Amino acid sequence: MKLKKLYELIISCGIDADPRGPDAVRCDLKKTKELYEAASAGEKTYFDKDRLWNPYDDSRLLHGRPEKDIKTLMAGIDIDTSELLLIERLNDSPKKQKIDLALSHHPQGCAFAGLSEVMDMQADIYHTLGVPVNVAEGLVADRQKEISRRIHGANHHRASSAARLLDIPFMCAHSPADNHAVSYLQGLLERKKPGTVKEIMDILLGIEEYRESARGNTPPTLLFGRPQNRVGKIFVDMTGGTEGPKDIVDALVSAGVGTIIGMHASEELFKKLQGKNINVIIAGHISSDSLGMNLLLDKIERDASVTIRACSGFTRVKR
Numbered sequence: 001m002k003l004k005k006l007y008e009l010i011i012s013c014g015i016d017a018d019p020r021g022p023d024a025v026r027c028d029l030k031k032t033k034e035l036y037e038a039a040s041a042g043e044k045t046y047f048d049k050d051r052l053w054n055p056y057d058d059s060r061l062l063h064g065r066p067e068k069d070i071k072t073l074m075a076g077i078d079i080d081t082s083e084l085l086l087i088e089r090l091n092d093s094p095k096k097q098k099i100d101l102a103l104s105h106h107p108q109g110c111a112f113a114g115l116s117e118v119m120d121m122q123a124d125i126y127h128t129l130g131v132p133v134n135v136a137e138g139l140v141a142d143r144q145k146e147i148s149r150r151i152h153g154a155n156h157h158r159a160s161s162a163a164r165l166l167d168i169p170f171m172c173a174h175s176p177a178d179n180h181a182v183s184y185l186q187g188l189l190e191r192k193k194p195g196t197v198k199e200i201m202d203i204l205l206g207i208e209e210y211r212e213s214a215r216g217n218t219p220p221t222l223l224f225g226r227p228q229n230r231v232g233k234i235f236v237d238m239t240g241g242t243e244g245p246k247d248i249v250d251a252l253v254s255a256g257v258g259t260i261i262g263m264h265a266s267e268e269l270f271k272k273l274q275g276k277n278i279n280v281i282i283a284g285h286i287s288s289d290s291l292g293m294n295l296l297l298d299k300i301e302r303d304a305s306v307t308i309r310a311c312s313g314f315t316r317v318k319r
Contacts, residue, residue, distance in 0.1 A: 001069070001070055001303075001304035001305065001306065002066065002067055002068065002069060002070070003061065003064050003065065003066055003067070003068045003069075003070055003101065003169055003171075004061070004066035004067065005304075006070050006101070006171075006300070006304055006306070007061045007066075007171060008053075009299075009300060009303060009304060010059070010171070010173050010176050010296065010300065011053070011054045011055075011056065011059065011176060013176060013180070013296055013299050013300070014056060014059065014173070014175060014176025014177075014179050014180075014296070015055065015176075017176070017179040017180045017182075017183045017295075017296075018055075018121075018179050018183075019125055019128075019179065019182050019183060019186065019239065020121055020124045020125060020128070024121075024124050025055050028055045028120070028121075029052070029053065029055055032051050032052060032055075033052055036049075036051075036052060048110065048114075055118075055121075056118055056174065056175040056176060057111065057114030057115070057117035057118045058107040058111045058112070058114060058115045058117075058118045058172070058174040058175055058241055059107065059111055059172055059173050059174050059175055059176055060107075060109065060110055060111040060114075060171070060172060061169075061170075061171050062108060062109040062110070062111070062160040062163060062170040062171060062172065063160055063163040063164050063167075063168070063169060063170040064101070064163075064168075064169025064170060064171070065169075068100065068169060069100070070100045070101045070169070070304070070306055071098070071100055071306060071307060072098060072099050072100050072101075072306060072307040072308075072309065073099065073100060073101040073102070073103050073306055073307075073308055073309070074087055074090075074099045074101070074102055074103065074309045074310075074311055075103040075104075075105075075293060075297060075308055075309070075310055075311070075314055075316075076102075076103070076104060076105070076310065076311040076312025076313065076314050077104075077105045077106060077286055077289050077290070077293075077312050077313040077314050078104060078105070078106050078312050078313070079102045079103070079104035079108065079159065079170070079172070079311075079312060080108075080158075080159045080162075081158065081159055081162040083102065083104075083311055083312050084102055084159065084162050084163055084166055084168055084170070085162075085166075086311065087099045087102055087166075087168055088166050088168065099168075099309065100169060101168075101169045101170070101171060102163065102168055102169065102170045102171070103171050103172070103173060104159075104170070104171070104172040104173075104312075105172065105173060105174060105177055105289050105292075105293050105314070106172065106174060106289075107172045107174045108156070108157075108158075108159045108160055108170070108172050109156055109157050109159065109160035109170075109172075110156065110157075110160075111172050111174065112151065112154065112156045113151070113154075113156040115147065115151060115174075115241050115242060116144045116145075116147040116148040116151070116241065117144075117241075118174075118175050118240065118241040119140055119143065119144045119147065119240055119241045119242065119244070120140065120144075121175075121239070121240050121241075122136070122140045122143075122240035122241075122244045123136040123137045123139075123140040124136075125239075125240060126140075126244075126248060126251065126252070126255075129233070129235055129252065129255050129257060130255030130256060130257075131248070131251045131252065131254075131255050132251075135251050136248070136251070139244075139245040139247055139248050139251070140244065140245060140248075142245060143244060143245035147241075147242060173293070173296060174241070175239055175240075175241065176296055177289065177292035177293045177295075177296045178238055178239035178240075178289070178292050179239050179292070180291075180292045180293075180295035180296050181236075181238045181239070181288050181289070181291045181292030181295065182236050182238045182239045182292075184291065184292075184295055185236045185238070185261065185283075185291075186234070186236045188203065189203065189234050189236070194231055195230060195231065196227065196228055196229060196230060196231065197222060197225050197226065197227050197228070197229045197231060197259065197279050197281070198227035198228065199231075200231060200234075200259065200261065200281060201220055201222065201227070201281065204220045204261075204281070204283055205219070205220065207291065208317045209287045209288070209290045209291040209294065209315065209317055210283065210284060210287050210291075212287065212290075212315050212317075213284045213286065213287035213290075218284055218286075218287070219284070220281060220282065220283045220284055220287075221281070221282045221284075222279075222280075222281055222282075223265060223270070223273070223280040223281065223282050224273055224274070224276075224278060224279060224280040225259070225278070225279030225280065225281075229279050230258070231258055231259040231279065232256065232257070232258015232259060232279075233255075233256050233257045233258050233259070234257075234258070234259045234261065235252065235257045235259070235260050235261070236261045237260055237261065237262040237263075238261075238262065238263050238283075238288055238292070243264070243265070243266055243269060246266075246268050246269045246271075246272040247272070249269075249272045249273055249276055249278070250276075252278070253276055253277075253278055257278065258278065258279060259278070259279040259280075259281065260278060260279070260280050260281070261281045261283055262280070262281070262282055262283065263282070263283060263284065263285045263288045263289070264282060264284075264285045265280070265282060286313050286314075289314075290313075290314050290315050290317070291317075293314060294316060294317045294318070294319070295319070297316070298318060298319055301318075
């Protein structure tokens, strides 16, 4: 498949799995189009036109000719200069293991710089759980500003610069993969209808990515609550760019959320969750990222007929 078509396919799959639903995504894209049309000629010069059809600012084609044929890709949780050099070494090895594309889960380049923008989707997700939309938007906006300030001074283009120098096509797929993890787990739990926290833990350990992580000494962990606790309303919190606002916890409790299943929790969020009588399961960061990437790549492998190799903490599991 051509590189540009593969990029478009990844975004299309991400939209299909978006927990907000297609109407919310279309509304998001409509607002972006209106923003572009209202911009001055000078502002349009710097406008990222991918935003007109790609709602995920944390997922971009960072380097490569759009018409290049992609037959084999190397997927990893983090692709940095070291992984790009590994690809070059493999391509130059006696076995000539030709790899046409480096696909990172975590954002790099302009996608890393735009990470805070994708957090808008968190407000829509909180609203579907019963949080008033004005409360959700206000809390998310403050958190977006915090993340934007935090990453503004980073060396965003370090890895993408290496990809250009080595002339290795480079792409990242963050929210599209995370959307798949959320939709898969939420759907699985709705079908299985666990009654207790222990039953959720057992369901997670029935998934190969979490079993593999457990074998590596990072199993799903019960952060708050007891195994015998009833679950109540379940919130799988694994997409939207990065961790949401810590002050959303009270709003989620008021909305009736009984159990949160997340990838990770910062110390600030941990302190905020204390004493709230809400069950919190940390499924695992890299294992959850691997789950989302595997679900996405299953579709890519089927529709694009590409060969997939794994690196950088990613374990390929086919379904």
